[in-house]
Amino acid sequence: MKMLRGSMRRQSMFALLISIILGVGLRAQTVLAEEPAPELEAEPAQPQADKPLNTDRLWLPGSYAIHWSKLREIAELALASERCVEVLRGELAQTQSTQEAPVFAIMCRDANRKTYVDKFNGLKTESFAAALIPRAGAEEVAEQVAEVNHREVSAALYARCRELWQEQVKLMNALSWQSDIENVEPVEITDLSEGNWHYRFLRNFNAKNAAGVTLRYVAVCEGPKVFELTSRIDIRTTP
Incomplete structure (x- = not known):
């Protein structure tokens, strides 16, 4: 009889130990489940990459063909500038040009998809700043194509x-x-x-x-x- 009671006592203690272990495990799982997943930091937006210069969009009348390389250099300077991400058109500003001093009009699109036109001295190809003709007063070119000089x-x-x-x-x-x-x-x-x-x-x-x-x-x-x-x-x- 004593042996039976000892056996029953051991079984009861064993069952109690198992209950404690299972209870602790379930509680740990509940705590883990309640913990919010760590928030992932959003990657910063990457700046829009410039589109390569398409030379098919550059044009000069035959009488100005000698200045083709200068027009291309100016277009590349415009594309490399801070605002321009795509050159839409590059051509001669005929009313302001002479054979000895060509002026080029470069139409660009910026990262906000706004279109604008800058004019450049075709003889100053050493830098964007040197070539750019500043806008002033009524001669300022509008940034929307709708206002371009027809x-x-x-x-x-x-x-x-x-x-x-x-x-x-x-x-x-x-x-x-x-x-x-x-x-x-x-x-x-x-x-x-x-x-x-x-x-x-x-x-x-x-x-x-x-x-x-x-x-x-x-x-x-x-x-x-x-x-x-x-x-x-x-x-x-x-x-």
Whole structure:
């Protein structure tokens, strides 16, 4: 009987010990479960990387081709500047340029996707600061494309249109322009969206066919940018 009681006592103590161990374990799991997960620190936003310069977006009229390397250097200086992350267009500021002293207009987009235009002295390619022409008063170029100087853009676009047309009509006989070929004004400027403009030029001319009959034509050239211009020659139905 004593042996049975001793055995029962040991079993009771063993059961109590197991209960204590399990209780401690469950309590530890509960505490761990209640502890909030450590917060991960957000990684700082990385600055937007500059897009490589696309030289297809640079254009000069044939008479200024000698300054091509300078235009490229200026575009690279603009792209390397603090604000510019992408060069959208680079071309001659025709109304301010001479063969001896070219002025380049570089259109950039910044990290906030705002578009702006800076002008540069094409002869001072040693640094951005040296080349940049300061903005002042009424001559300040607006930072939105919607406010860009249409006449200057039109002049650059029209110079390219004339080159395209000359290539297309070079085999025509007795060609005579009926419109003022020196007039750089477009017949239409359309605001596509957010200050993106589409320019359209039309110039009438006549030419003779192989039989000597005079035919009426219209030269068409249109597009938003110099490197996106398209041109064609159509039959003209008006006098």
